[in-house]
Amino acid sequence: MKRLYVSARARLGIALVGSSAASLGLYAAGALAGRGNLFGYLPWNLMLAWIALILALWLERILQRSLWSSWYALLLTALWLAFLPNTFYMISDFVHIQEAGDIDLLFDVVLFSSFIFNSVILGYLSLGIVHRQLAKRLTAKTVTSLVTAVLFICSFAIYVGRELRWSTWDILTNPSSLLFDVSDRVLNPHEHPHTFTTTASFFVLLASMYIVMWQVVRLGRTQRDN
Numbered sequence: 001m002k003r004l005y006v007s008a009r010a011r012l013g014i015a016l017v018g019s020s021a022a023s024l025g026l027y028a029a030g031a032l033a034g035r036g037n038l039f040g041y042l043p044w045n046l047m048l049a050w051i052a053l054i055l056a057l058w059l060e061r062i063l064q065r066s067l068w069s070s071w072y073a074l075l076l077t078a079l080w081l082a083f084l085p086n087t088f089y090m091i092s093d094f095v096h097i098q099e100a101g102d103i104d105l106l107f108d109v110v111l112f113s114s115f116i117f118n119s120v121i122l123g124y125l126s127l128g129i130v131h132r133q134l135a136k137r138l139t140a141k142t143v144t145s146l147v148t149a150v151l152f153i154c155s156f157a158i159y160v161g162r163e164l165r166w167s168t169w170d171i172l173t174n175p176s177s178l179l180f181d182v183s184d185r186v187l188n189p190h191e192h193p194h195t196f197t198t199t200a201s202f203f204v205l206l207a208s209m210y211i212v213m214w215q216v217v218r219l220g221r222t223q224r225d226n
Contacts, residue, residue, distance in 0.1 A: 016122065020046060023114040030111055038099060042115045045093065048086035048168070049119040055080040056126035063133050080126065081150065082168050085157030087123025088206055090116045092162045124213050127151075131214070151210065155202035159195055 027042055059076040066073055093116065097108050127150065134143045160182060161167060170178045185195045 012125075016118070016125075019114075019121075020050070020118050023111075023118055026111045026114055030107065033104070033107075039096070039111070041096075042090075042093065042112070045086060045090050046115055046119055048083060049090070049122040052080060052083040052087050053122045053126040053129075055083060056129040060129050060133060068133075068137065077130075080130065081153070082171060084123060084126060084150070085154040085161070086168060087119050087126070088154050088202070089158050089161050090119040091202075091205070092158055095162075120209075123154075124210055127210065128214065128217065147210075148207065151206045152199070152203050155206060156195075156199045158202050159198040163194065163198065 023046060024043060027039065030039065031037065055076060059073065059080055062070075062073050062076060068074070068077070094112055097112055098105070127147070130150075131143065131147055134146060138146070160178075164181050185192045189196060
């Protein structure tokens with residue numbers, strides 16, 4: 001009997017879906033154990049992380065037959081960049097971990113870690129897809145600068161979301177107020193020192209993790225080629 005071939009990308013997709021399903025299963029178990037909908041933002045944020053990956057895959061497919069300067073590719077890039085910070089934002093959800101009190105703190109640590117792990121992996125995968133597309137078109141130095149800028153934007157967006165309570169949807173629903181808050185912190189950094197420390201801390205975390213993951217992927221490709 002002929003064995004069914006499943007590509008490496010398809011296997012990764014299946015693993016990601018299974019891991020996300022495990023997170024949702026933990027959430028359901030916690031809800032039944034007495035937490036109710038207390039952590040309802042976890043599934044929602046995970047869904048936003050999946051949107052970022054879907055947009056990156058969509059952009060990758062468009063770039064196979066269109067220039068990046070086309071309006072369609074630029075629109076998808078903008079949408080991807082708007083949703084990407086949501087994937088890393090979930091790291092900051094650890095601040096909510098004690099909201100359920102002493103029901104079972106260790107279970108909550110596992111629950112949050114599961115959702116955050118999946119969300120961050122989805123974020124790095126989507127960034128990696130765009131990174132590879134950039135590498136096909138630009139010099140290594142330029143690509144590094146662009147990826148660094150993206151991670152910095154994500155780090156600042158985490159601050160904007162966690163401290164200022166703005167979301168991706170506010171870009172469309174309340175752009176003027178969002179722009180005012182952001183520009184005030186950019187133009188008057190001395191009045192908002194917490195902006196710099198939070199952004200810098202997340203940038204160091206996200207950049208260092210991405211460098212390791214990128215090298216792991218490169219190592220895997222090298223071993224496969226050999």
